[in-house]
Amino acid sequence: MKLAVVVQRYGQAVNGGAELHARYIAEHLARHAEVEVLTTCATDYVTWRNALAPGVEAVNGVAVRRFRVKRERDPHLFARRSDRVFEHRHSLGDELDWVDAEGPNSPALIDYLSASASTYAYCLFFSYRYWVSYYGARAASPRAILVPTAERDATIGLSMFQPVFRGVRALMYNSHEERAMIEVVSGNQDVPGVVVGIGSDVPQNPQPARFRQKYNILGPFAVYVGRIDQNKGCTQLFEFFQGYLRDAPGRLTLVLIGHSLLAIPENPRIRHLGFLDDADKFDAMAAADLLIMPSYFESLSMVALEAWALGRPVLANGRCDVLKGQCLRSNAGLYYETYGEFLETLRAIEQNRWLSGTLGRNGRQFFRDNYDWPVIERKYLDMLGRLSRESAPRAMQPLPGPLERHRQDRPPAEEVVAALPTGPSLVRERDDLPRAEGGPGPRAWSRR
Amino acid sequence: MPDFNVRSDSVNVEQIMEQIRARVREKRGVDYTEQQIRELAAVKLEKFLDPRGVRSDLLDQFRNTQPDPRPNYAFEEETLFETHRAPIRWIRRLLRPVLKLLFNPNPLIQALHIQAQLNTMNAEREAARHGLYFEVTHNLVIETTRLGIEVKNLTMRLESLASRLEFNERRARALESVVAYKSASDNERTAPAGAPVAAAIPAVAAPPASQPTMVARESQSQSGPAPEGPGQRSRRRRRRRGRRGGAPAVATMGGSTGAGPTAPPSVGRTGAEPAEVAHGASGETGGAPTSEATGARGNAAESVGHAIAAEAHPSEPQSESGLNPPDIDEP
Numbered sequence: 001m002k003l004a005v006v007v008q009r010y011g012q013a014v015n016g017g018a019e020l021h022a023r024y025i026a027e028h029l030a031r032h033a034e035v036e037v038l039t040t041c042a043t044d045y046v047t048w049r050n051a052l053a054p055g056v057e058a059v060n061g062v063a064v065r066r067f068r069v070k071r072e073r074d075p076h077l078f079a080r081r082s083d084r085v086f087e088h089r090h091s092l093g094d095e096l097d098w099v100d101a102e103g104p105n106s107p108a109l110i111d112y113l114s115a116s117a118s119t120y121a122y123c124l125f126f127s128y129r130y131w132v133s134y135y136g137a138r139a140a141s142p143r144a145i146l147v148p149t150a151e152r153d154a155t156i157g158l159s160m161f162q163p164v165f166r167g168v169r170a171l172m173y174n175s176h177e178e179r180a181m182i183e184v185v186s187g188n189q190d191v192p193g194v195v196v197g198i199g200s201d202v203p204q205n206p207q208p209a210r211f212r213q214k215y216n217i218l219g220p221f222a223v224y225v226g227r228i229d230q231n232k233g234c235t236q237l238f239e240f241f242q243g244y245l246r247d248a249p250g251r252l253t254l255v256l257i258g259h260s261l262l263a264i265p266e267n268p269r270i271r272h273l274g275f276l277d278d279a280d281k282f283d284a285m286a287a288a289d290l291l292i293m294p295s296y297f298e299s300l301s302m303v304a305l306e307a308w309a310l311g312r313p314v315l316a317n318g319r320c321d322v323l324k325g326q327c328l329r330s331n332a333g334l335y336y337e338t339y340g341e342f343l344e345t346l347r348a349i350e351q352n353r354w355l356s357g358t359l360g361r362n363g364r365q366f367f368r369d370n371y372d373w374p375v376i377e378r379k380y381l382d383m384l385g386r387l388s389r390e391s392a393p394r395a396m397q398p399l400p401g402p403l404e405r406h407r408q409d410r411p412p413a414e415e416v417v418a419a420l421p422t423g424p425s426l427v428r429e430r431d432d433l434p435r436a437e438g439g440p441g442p443r444a445w446s447r448r
Numbered sequence: 449m450p451d452f453n454v455r456s457d458s459v460n461v462e463q464i465m466e467q468i469r470a471r472v473r474e475k476r477g478v479d480y481t482e483q484q485i486r487e488l489a490a491v492k493l494e495k496f497l498d499p500r501g502v503r504s505d506l507l508d509q510f511r512n513t514q515p516d517p518r519p520n521y522a523f524e525e526e527t528l529f530e531t532h533r534a535p536i537r538w539i540r541r542l543l544r545p546v547l548k549l550l551f552n553p554n555p556l557i558q559a560l561h562i563q564a565q566l567n568t569m570n571a572e573r574e575a576a577r578h579g580l581y582f583e584v585t586h587n588l589v590i591e592t593t594r595l596g597i598e599v600k601n602l603t604m605r606l607e608s609l610a611s612r613l614e615f616n617e618r619r620a621r622a623l624e625s626v627v628a629y630k631s632a633s634d635n636e637r638t639a640p641a642g643a644p645v646a647a648a649i650p651a652v653a654a655p656p657a658s659q660p661t662m663v664a665r666e667s668q669s670q671s672g673p674a675p676e677g678p679g680q681r682s683r684r685r686r687r688r689r690g691r692r693g694g695a696p697a698v699a700t701m702g703g704s705t706g707a708g709p710t711a712p713p714s715v716g717r718t719g720a721e722p723a724e725v726a727h728g729a730s731g732e733t734g735g736a737p738t739s740e741a742t743g744a745r746g747n748a749a750e751s752v753g754h755a756i757a758a759e760a761h762p763s764e765p766q767s768e769s770g771l772n773p774p775d776i777d778e779p
Contacts, residue, residue: 328461328462331458331459331460332461332463333461334461334468335465340470340472340475341465341468342474344472347463348464348468355459358458358459362458362459410564
């Protein structure tokens with residue numbers, strides 16, 4: 001069986017969420033099938049500048065075929081078109097212009113895919129929002145499997161993606177919340193889908209003492225791993241943690257790992273270590289009492305899964321449906337929405353070792369049951385096997401003609417997203433068995 | 449302190465969060481999110497504008513200040529000569545040069561045109577200002593709501609602190625009264641009775657064992673008899689053990705030679721020896737007061753314990769680590 005993995009960027013030095021996801025999946029599926037990656041020559045997601053040579057090369061044993069990007073992204077044009085489709089009533093043509101402005105535009109890749117799609121059993125497209133995925137899924141729709149990596153942002157409210165969600169052969173979701181959101185937006189309940197996510201290569205024997213010695217960290221601490229950015233909820237985290245030090249002085253120190261785009265508060269109990277390599281990162285997480293995830297928007301928090309894999313509890317922002325849902329489903333983390341809840345949950349995990357230990361154990365079990373690589377690989381292989389037994393149901397709905405494209409009948413995307421139900425999905429991971437064809441899954445999406 | 453009870457082997461995060469939220473509500477009052485504050489403020493604003501609300505005339509006043517669409521006119525170049533009758537319009541156009549011979553209507557047309565534009569601009573500006581007023585009022589109400597909630601929370605915290613302070617004062621008074629009571633009773637007693645107090649005080653106030661307490665020093669200085677030597681005390685102890693242990697009178701009367709056959713019982717008690725020695729110093733010198741002194745010692749410890757335990761205030765942290773020893777691990 002030959003598989004194609006289509007993604008906007010690819011390489012060992014490319015660390016974007018969807019790109020890393022694509023690389024891990026490609027490398028693990030390469031153990032079971034012949035995998036070829038189709039991607040662009042770009043490495044920078046802002047400009048899509050051609051930085052690598054076109055052609056075929058091997059990355060970690062996986063064949064990678066690169067195609068040139070036709071034109072770089074114009075940030076001003078993209079911002080104008082985003083404003084147009086996200087905030088105003090617009091037409092389908094406006095949305096197509098938006099995805100053109102976003103890029104990466106690589107007609108060569110689409111041409112190749114159109115010509116060679118039949119040589120692949122299936123094509124896995126990562127991240128629904130990019131030009132290559134949108135037109136690639138259309139070019140190879142009978143073989144297209146989409147890994148949407150969708151978040152609750154305005155893009156999901158664009159109507160141009162709905163036929164894609166309905167027209168691919170299958171979808172591999174990251175979380176139950178993502179699945180519920182896409183099903184509500186596009187009405188694709190009859191398209192085969194499964195919540196998979198992604199695994200992580202967590203070391204078996206991390207060295208917490210080595211980390212403490214190397215960075216001179218004594219006493220209990222909470223760790224945050226990731227970009228230190230306002231969009232990740234770090235401003236609120238700093239505010240809340242300083243409140244914890246002021247109002248309920250416990251013994252915890254906050255250790256921050258990652259590049260910072262914010263000013264770090266000057267407090268001896270808040271330590272910023274900068275970007276660390278994987279070994280130090282895992283050592284830090286193993287040494288920590290808990291991991292804090294303050295982000296508002298996540299399609300799947302790999303860091304939280306890694307903390308659970310290491311048996312550490314997670315304190316998450318309850319405003320993020322995905323994180324809250326994962327905490328509830330795993331029984332391995334607490335969540336907060338207000339300062340009072342932050343204070344109490346943090347102190348609960350800090351002072352109640354039984355609770356902390358039980359949450360950690362639950363997390364480890366949750367990771368093993370759902371996100372260990374053998375589980376992930378099995379879910380992909382099961383889905384491929386299921387699709388090979390079924391015939392392609394129908395072709396994807398074609399793009400309408402020029403007159404239809406200019407009709408100003410599409411609502412602002414932000415309005416569409418605001419109207420979507422919110423809250424964590426109540427389905428448990430083990431309930432996520434393959435559904436009977438066309439039947440609704442055992443899930444409920446609560447309104448908050 | 450986190451006082452939720454999770455006693456089963458597995459945890460239910462939803463249940464824990466419910467308990468934590470209840471705890472937050474209990475401690476901090478209702479902890480509103482930004483969205484909830486805005487909703488509350490919106491409700492208040494509506495009530496504020498509702499004629500059935502507190503001040504019914506405010507809605508009318510607000511409505512009165514709202515700029516009505518004032519009548520305006522459009523005055524263009526052709527306005528003066530417009531008519532719906534085509535022949536008349538044709539005649540007017542024909543005679544317009546004649547009219548312009550008599551006077552120049554252009555400045556008049558221009559002035560009225562500018563005035564119409566000014567009216568439109570003024571109306572737009574007033575509408576914008578009205579919106580600004582509304583926004584300012586709205587923001588004021590939001591801030592007032594937020595401040596109200598903060599005041600409520602601060603009041604609750606103040607009450608909690610006040611009750612804690614009161615409790616601490618009561619505890620301090622209770623401790624002081626216990627120490628004063630013991631000192632007074634000791635003064636009434638004879639000199640040897642000072643020792644039990646000295647033994648009881650460390651159990652309460654826990655001064656270093658090597659340093660005699662003030663009470664002990666005072667009692668010692670007041671008591672007349674000189675302290676006994678170790679030889680006297682050990683002899684008396686042996687005699688008393690002999691009597692209590694039911695040893696044969698011969699063995700007992702045998703003095704030091706009786707250690708042979710009666711040795712096992714005394715050897716068997718060596719584990720308790722240090723405690724006995726510590727307390728024995730008072731018991732033996734006092735004779736009859738021994739039981740009293742022991743009872744007083746017990747009472748002293750009891751009364752302190754009661755002083756602490758009986759006055760445990762709800763707001764006082766029962767133990768620094770938490771409320772449920774099985775659940776909370778003390779760091």
